[in-house]
């Protein structure tokens with residue numbers, strides 16, 4: 001059955017690959033975007049996950065124009081790197097606000113429709129950094145680790161309603177986000193990656209799409225690392 005999907009930050013990078021993958025499989029897809037136009041061929045809604053009113057308005061817009069959201073891919077994320085000793089409260093809190101509180105805001109907004117439908121898929125894009133920590137990324141890693149707590153808690157809250165909540169944790173994926181990653185840091189991560197290469201946004205999208213399927217119904221409160229084998233225990 002074709003389901004309706006909202007992908008936050010679906011205008012570029014991993015989110016766009018996720019959106020295109022769902023669209024290619026026949027899902028009805030809406031992506032959030034800020035400032036820019038939505039990508040060619042995809043429906044879009046303006047949304048800043050850092051702004052509670054914007055999130056509520058965006059979800060209401062999708063509900064009105066398309067129908068209730070059945071699959072949420074909470075993908076929007078930012079980095080603001082620096083060593084903790086020099087990091088201001090603001091630099092820490094801003095990253096948490098987008099990556100973690102933003103995910104909570106969108107979840108809270110879409111959840112009533114999923115509860116009513118007694119079906120839903122909540123999928124959070126975390127990170128290798130959330131699993132393993134990352135020097136220079138205490139704010140980012142903390143926000144991404146927080147997504148495990150969010151997914152596993154909401155997953156327990158709504159399990160009886162046919163709603164699953166899972167996390168996908170990408171390793172190094174070739175997008176704008178890692179364009180400025182210093183070469184030594186890139187090498188350090190690849191050295192502990194058995195596949196010894198970066199991943200593609202499409203490889204992340206494949207894992208996300210699996211979790212959205214009807215027959216992924218016994219997978220909840222789980223994490224799928226898409227890290228080329230890095231830091232999976």
Ligand code: NDP
Pocket residue numbers: 008009010011012013014015032033034035047048049050075076077078098102125126127128169170171172173174175176177178
């Ligand atoms: P990009 O920088 O390419 O894309 C980030 C996306 O998030 C953009 O669509 C951006 O929108 C959106 N976004 C950022 N802030 C907000 C906000 N306040 N409200 C709404 N949308 C927002 O990064 P990636 O595609 O690489 O990252 C996607 C996700 O994957 C992120 O959560 C990231 O942390 C995670 N990830 C990425 C990895 C990588 O190696 N690339 C590794 C592990 C995890 P806009 O275009 O308007 O800025």
